Amino acid sequence: MIRINSHYTKLQASYLFSDIAKRVAAFQNAHPDKEIIRLGIGDVTMPLPDACIQAMHQAVDEMADPETFRGYGPEQGYDFLREAIAREDFQARGADINAHEIFISDGAKCDTGNIQELFARDITVAIPDPVYPVYLDTNVMAGRTGAFKNGRYEGIVYLDCTAENGFVPALPETPVDLIYLCFPNNPTGTTITRNELQVWVDYARENKALILYDAAYVAFIRDDSLPQSIYEIPGARDVAIEFRSFSKTAGFTGTRCAYTVVPTTCRAFDDKGQEHDLHSLWNRRHCTKFNGVSYPIQRAAEAVYSEEGKKQCRALSDYYLHNAALVIEKMTALGFACVGGKNSPYIWVSGNRGSWELFDLLLNEAGVVCTPGAGFGRCGEGYIRISAFNSYENVAKAMQRIEKALG
Amino acid sequence: MIRINSHYTKLQASYLFSDIAKRVAAFQNAHPDKEIIRLGIGDVTMPLPDACIQAMHQAVDEMADPETFRGYGPEQGYDFLREAIAREDFQARGADINAHEIFISDGAKCDTGNIQELFARDITVAIPDPVYPVYLDTNVMAGRTGAFKNGRYEGIVYLDCTAENGFVPALPETPVDLIYLCFPNNPTGTTITRNELQVWVDYARENKALILYDAAYVAFIRDDSLPQSIYEIPGARDVAIEFRSFSKTAGFTGTRCAYTVVPTTCRAFDDKGQEHDLHSLWNRRHCTKFNGVSYPIQRAAEAVYSEEGKKQCRALSDYYLHNAALVIEKMTALGFACVGGKNSPYIWVSGNRGSWELFDLLLNEAGVVCTPGAGFGRCGEGYIRISAFNSYENVAKAMQRIEKALG
Structure with missing residues (x-):
């Protein structure tokens, strides 16, 4: 049955x-x-920005010509896009991230949902409140919670974000293994300072925890003292995965392109305490259950990094x-x-x-x-x-x- | 940790x-x-077919104009595409499938991989041998197998496809809950007759099993006596999910569009034996972990069903x-x-x-x-x-x- x-x-x-x-x-x-x-x-x-429109038209024309037609692309995305991202979104801000650490996808929602498959079912998950519902729902689906009671799922460590703490959560009082953070925040619109983010990175390093950092709204940061990427924080490469999207950066909500950064130094552990690198694990998941983003869409995303774009x-x-x-x-x-x-x-x-x-x-x-x-x-x-x-x-x-x- | x-x-x-x-x-x-x-x-x-190229160019132009721009579309896909599919791929062949039973996605690989999330971990899975590796790997990732020994994963019921049985597997000798079938087959290129497929549908109905039917290569069928969809077989609506793709039909391997059919009458059971409808379950999964296919790509797929296309x-x-x-x-x-x-x-x-x-x-x-x-x-x-x-x-x-x- x-x-x-x-x-x-x-x-x-x-x-x-x-x-x-x-x-x-x-x-x-x-x-x-x-x-x-x-x-x-x-x-x-x-x-959509005109640079993206022009790039998409050109790529569509390439798909009409047997000489320039593209079939399956690399599941992880084309190098032209991964390299532009690494250079412009990370290296230009002093964050040590390389092109092969970037996985192109069709949405940050998909990636933040799918990433939890890499982890054991009985880890303890810390999730802010209020929060984008996908973090919670995908962990419920995976069996990491008990029943829903009094507005909360049993088994989740909720991180209260209130006017009292300026909507930046305090460290949890009980040990946690996986931590979701989102800044600029959805839904509160608040941001996190370098010092506040350093506290979380230090916590993750000390406790062998992992941070899932959702930075889908980074394009709206105007205060240059604020970190744009978690990898601007020393030590983050080993303990954080970052999610980005072109949805809000370039108006791609109906066009669909995003990316996830999994540094090669980012690690997790098996039941015997042995280290595994999450880059390989995510690569395996990505290649098995995903087939790459449409070529014309990747060209449109690349155009975001042109001078006009x-x-x-x-x-x-x-x-x-x-x-x-x-x-x-x-x-x-x-x-x-x-x-x-x-x-x-x-x-x-x-x-x-x-x-x-x-x-x-x-x-x-x-x-x-x-x-x-x-x-x-x-x-x-x-x-x-x-x-x-x-x-x-x-x-x-x-x-x-x-x-x-x-x- | x-x-x-x-x-x-x-x-x-x-x-x-x-x-x-x-x-x-x-x-x-x-x-x-x-x-x-x-x-x-x-x-x-x-x-790509010229009809698809023209449709994509037109849709890209729509994305450049505030009057016709499209943001988030329905996660399940636009009605214009779902309706064309239901009419042309199913109703025209006498298969009783409606537009709202069709979920547009970015690939049959993704869907055949993701669908197994809907099922309990301790079900018994029957998988043909030889087989497209994704069916197997995604069940391994989900914990439905033991170790890999002598070329096979423990816990899987393998369905041998050999010259002796004409590469159409016999019914399993031990009870199974979930059955993967793929026709025209990848990798053997063989097909299944109506009578042979009826045997599987009857088995699934009698045993409350579910068939996952991968029909990604249906565009190559020239023998009109062969079924194109499992829903041409009486009784299949209650016990089968079908996967289709534009990859091979229209050259979309680098363009990315596919769909999955989950009839509203298709059911599964909880631990207490109570029925649940899989359409609702997949809809929940799809809306939580997926955000729809790019609008210009859906327009290109729609053009597959035009006279020129x-x-x-x-x-x-x-x-x-x-x-x-x-x-x-x-x-x-x-x-x-x-x-x-x-x-x-x-x-x-x-x-x-x-x-x-x-x-x-x-x-x-x-x-x-x-x-x-x-x-x-x-x-x-x-x-x-x-x-x-x-x-x-x-x-x-x-x-x-x-x-x-x-x-």
Whole structure:
């Protein structure tokens, strides 16, 4: 008899964004004439940079010609892209990362989900709260948790991120083996300093733990004193895997390209305490269960690092940060405490009431969709996340409507 | 202490195609002036159909315009593609499959690898021998096997495919829960009749087993009495998941698009014997660990179903089948028994000696790369797989060289 992975039955009934979509659909059905402004899901709205468009057209033409056609590429990605990434995103900032340590993929969501396959089922996992739900759900699916009780899965060490600790978690009080960190943070939009990140790297080194560092929003960092990569922190090469994406950097949410850095010095241990290098393990997983990113898409990603591409991508993140500044200004004026939005496209708004209550209020009274903080974990209760991903005109209109409804 | 998934250590040292690549590289280093003809890995060589190229260009232009730009698409794929697939690949052949039962992905390799996550670790898995290595390796990684001994993993029920049974396996003698089948077969190039496939569907229904049916090579079927989809077989909707790919159908190996069919009636059971529907389970997995296929790539795949696209794709598979006919003719004349190659791009050649011996002979004496059958399993020993994926000129030249070396 074919039996299911019973851990799937522990998953909560529906994914946060599906819940939101249902409430929005219900509102739209009830008010078919009302225009909705979406500042909820973190999806970009501006077109792809012209450098990427040109590169993609050229690559498509190569696929039409038997002389330049490309079949299977290397599972890990083409060298032209891996080398550009190593040089521009790491070496240019003094981080010692080489091209062969970079694995090109079709999404940071996929990679942050798939990476946990490399680890034993009975390790202890530390996950921030609030958090991007994928970290948690994929560990539930893998059987690393017990049941869901009082808003939390048993067996997970939650790292509270609150106004009190500036949304940067303190070290765990009990030993942990695997640690998820995300900066600039989704959902809070907050950042971590070099000194704060050094504390985590030192902890991982001392405790033979591993850090999974999600830096998908790095393109929004404007404060140059902040680390962009965890590999700017001494010692991190041995204890950290980093995830990056072109989704927010270059508007690739519908185009799909990302990468994961697994340094060759990064190690884990078997049951006998013997060291194994995670680069080889991930390479094996990647080659067995993945077949590389589409060639035209990799050429588009390479164009992100051209002189024109860099300028155009910078203009994209500048545009969204300009939106974010308006959100902070208006929401603060309405009496809401805000964090994030300065080195991040997300603004984390203390709602002075329940998350879903404020979500419903903004939807029903202003026709504006945000994301209820409670959907990201227990510590998100009382907050909402406002995303700066929309046109400036729409963000301005959304703020006017919210002012009118709540002011 | 961060500990690894120890099942990875059971995996054999290297992947078949890496082994081949190493031997080829060694030969090339020793003979830098000799031109090598590759009839090994099943990678297409002809450019993409013009209909796909035009569709991709148009979609890229849409991504350049704020009015038509697309961000995140549905994880399951766009309706325009799912509907075309349901209509053309299934309903047109009398198979009762609907658009919402189709999940678009970036590769059948990924899907056949990832699907096993849905099942309990202690189910019994039946896998043909010879076989595409991914089915086996992903179950090893998941912990469903013991050690590798005498060329086989303990705990797997191997289904021998030999000349005696026409390379269509007999039903297993001990109970199994999950069954992998692949037709037209990789590596043997053989097919299965409706009656033979009905036997498996009946077995699965009677034993509450599930069939994973890999039909990636369906575009090469020319004998219309053969089933193209398992859903043409009565009763299959409840007990089978089917995998398809545009890689071989339309030359997408470097472009990346595929799909998996999970009928809503397809069920599995929990530890208490209660039914669960696999469509919901796979949907949850897909939405949590995958983010959809690139929009321009989905438009290219949609163009496969246009009138022009159908003609151009048919011309592609005709071209490779013409190559295959030449391989069968020449290898048979040299005294080798061949199967496959008539409804498949692969020819399975009985080598009259060890697989790797014939591989090395063809490489060293004729400069031709094939795939040693032993790399696909114990029953592949003594065979090689010759792939028809190359230009006709190269296939003809390869056959001349082999004639000269062995004739």
